[in-house]
Amino acid sequence: MPREITAYSNPLIKWVRDLRDKRHRKQARQFLAEGLRILTEAKETGRLPTLLFFAKPSADHPLVRQLVRAVELAGGEAIETTPDILSKLSGKDNPQAVVGVFEELGTTLDMLDRSSSGIWLVAERLRDPGNLGTILRTGDAVGAGGLILVGECVDPFSVEAVRASMGALFTVPIVKTEWQPFLDWLRQGPGQLVGLSLDTETDYRSAHYAAPTFLLTGNEAQGMPADYAAACDVLVKIPMLGKADSLNAAVATAVMAYEVLAQQGRGKTA
């Protein structure tokens, strides 16, 4: 039976609202996700929030009732609150029907099985939460084994990244690491590292992408450092005919990933 919280001054509400702040999120190792569609998708992949907030007007929605039941069965807590508080938790004027608090999984490189997919996404110093979420969504679509974040990347558990991922945050494993540990891990097994670069003559369509391929995307403004590029097995470029000098990082990653998918033959009949 869900308890009810209607006071904005309630300490739990304050604690949850603070999860919008990166520092607080890092300490708590929990993050916010919102919306019936995304939380239901999370449930289907076996991920349930530890805390689930919903507002009275949505209490009888069948998907909300299913979520409440599942959360309570799993030992989490469902909390009925007001639309106003829900709106403050989500930071939006038109709040979603539900807001959930999830535990970070803390996946590490050692937990990845590189034979589980032919495509892996690697991003270094990615700065934009929208790009990160969009890359996760692409990762889900191409069946990527995971997204490996190298160096100082934007927090994948920020509200903006979670939103842009449209639920892919729950389906694509995420590892946060640094360059050297990543490279050490990579070289312990099969896998080619493919870097996206402006300084190569190799067209991305002419390279061969054996499984598993690790696609490395550099920082939005600067691309990748020279020593990262030197460590790649192959550097490829996407042709650009225009006057601007680069594609959006999430777009470039997707164009590459779909070429790998097509070459590996899994995209043909899907």
Add this chain to the structure above:
Amino acid sequence: MPREITAYSNPLIKWVRDLRDKRHRKQARQFLAEGLRILTEAKETGRLPTLLFFAKPSADHPLVRQLVRAVELAGGEAIETTPDILSKLSGKDNPQAVVGVFEELGTTLDMLDRSSSGIWLVAERLRDPGNLGTILRTGDAVGAGGLILVGECVDPFSVEAVRASMGALFTVPIVKTEWQPFLDWLRQGPGQLVGLSLDTETDYRSAHYAAPTFLLTGNEAQGMPADYAAACDVLVKIPMLGKADSLNAAVATAVMAYEVLAQQGRGKTA
């Protein structure tokens, strides 16, 4: 010789700041773009702001001086102001070195030469300014003839869309129109309309994209209406292996556009 404005209460400053508001922008038919890189790129394509704002600390930057000279030669006005006012004009704590006010071009369908490119991008009811800007950037990269916006799309001249376009706003012609006028214009000449859809078995890699190809992307949440899909010469789908049910709209457009580019043979040697 640039005049100087240091008072935030100056009516011109207020007028420019109001260009961040859609209604005001529509009346004025002018919009804001900021940043040395973007304004310099605009200059190189022959587009200069009618008003150029810069702050004293940047006044001696060679690119700023070039912009000031070009604007004044073209009959526009360069205005020196304070970093604080610049910050308020741009809506950012760390303002760019320059903010420019540009006139909307008001390109119409009749002004387009469909033989000028093999790829044209068409988006209907696109809602996210980041997606719109990113699609423009992709359009620049693939050498698209233009972006045709059908129906109630987000304003391409909003500050967010201009920012996300990274200058491509100045290199890719933009037409705002409605579905029927677009279709009437399209059928007056050669060109196949290719729709991205979830309801087809045709893989995007197996279709043939003759020049000029018009790529139609539907609304982010709903896709395109059934009668739009029915009017397409071919519907194609991008394979999705994951649990989420769609790609980001700008990503899907880019994956399609690069397939068209590769087929039309212009991407091979670039």
